[in-house]
Amino acid sequence: MFGFLNIYKPNGMTSHDVVAILRRLTKIKQIGHTGTLDPFAEGVLPICIGKSTRLIEYLNDEKAYIGTVKFGMSTTTYDIEGEGVNFSDKPVSLEDIEAVLDNFRGNIEQIPPIYSALKVNGKKLYEYARSGEEVKIEPRKVNIKVLKILHYDIDERLLEFYIECSKGTYIRSIANDLGELLGAYGHLVKLIRVKAGDFEINDAVKLDKLKSNEDIKKFLINPLKKLNYIKYALNEEEKNKVLHGMQIETSCVNQGIVILTFLDKLIAIGKSDNNTITCLKVFNV
Numbered sequence: 001m002f003g004f005l006n007i008y009k010p011n012g013m014t015s016h017d018v019v020a021i022l023r024r025l026t027k028i029k030q031i032g033h034t035g036t037l038d039p040f041a042e043g044v045l046p047i048c049i050g051k052s053t054r055l056i057e058y059l060n061d062e063k064a065y066i067g068t069v070k071f072g073m074s075t076t077t078y079d080i081e082g083e084g085v086n087f088s089d090k091p092v093s094l095e096d097i098e099a100v101l102d103n104f105r106g107n108i109e110q111i112p113p114i115y116s117a118l119k120v121n122g123k124k125l126y127e128y129a130r131s132g133e134e135v136k137i138e139p140r141k142v143n144i145k146v147l148k149i150l151h152y153d154i155d156e157r158l159l160e161f162y163i164e165c166s167k168g169t170y171i172r173s174i175a176n177d178l179g180e181l182l183g184a185y186g187h188l189v190k191l192i193r194v195k196a197g198d199f200e201i202n203d204a205v206k207l208d209k210l211k212s213n214e215d216i217k218k219f220l221i222n223p224l225k226k227l228n229y230i231k232y233a234l235n236e237e238e239k240n241k242v243l244h245g246m247q248i249e250t251s252c253v254n255q256g257i258v259i260l261t262f263l264d265k266l267i268a269i270g271k272s273d274n275n276t277i278t279c280l281k282v283f284n285v
Helices: 015-026 050-058 094-104 125-131 171-182 213-219 236-243
Strands: 003-009 031-033 042-049 063-071 073-075 084-087 106-110 140-153 158-165 186-196 230-233 256-262 265-273 276-282
Touching (some): 003 050, 015 042, 042 050, 073 171, 171 186, 256 276
Antiparallel strands (some): 003 042, 063 158, 265 276
């Protein structure tokens, strides 16, 4: 089996749980996902099955989320799963929030949560947190392409927002930092990933629809539909060369990554340079 799945990960399940379920149904060990979602979060989780796991690095990795922040308390994890740390009764208006949002747009630096799987010196941050060991967390550069308010309930102090961001952005950190900047503290109470690269929530499949290997095959996505690079259709002679890892000569494509196909099937990922395509990864599936 070779291809992608657009899975809707439910609240309360880890990304690894989803992979484990799919491995059990397919009997295939080579299954991976393109970006972890916290257990309390839900939404789009792209899955790669079989040799398509070798394509993860070529997928668009921008993300989009709908998140909800509750003001009045910050937590150890920056979300609902942590313990309360700071508390505030300070009222926050919609105008107050709008006035500070530019601090979270464009290229920014953020401090990842101590309760995260990010590794420092070969050790996950949450391992430092659980052992009470101090560790210096360096800020990371991320890009916030879009950040806008969807709804604000001033009485419940709940802010719903939409965000488009680069890979590695911690939405929990956005919630925590926003609360601190407003002097009202805050933590993330809900998170839905609505887009991961070219995988969108409206097309996502819920796990309860997948009862067998045959069900999975029905929803399997041809990788060619999600690889946004120039595609080059090989002839029979070129295909045979590529399957043996050989270079091919052509002046038909510009420099850069190119997807090599034969009869609408993915054959290889190549790199074009000076009228020559060199194979980077070959897929004989």
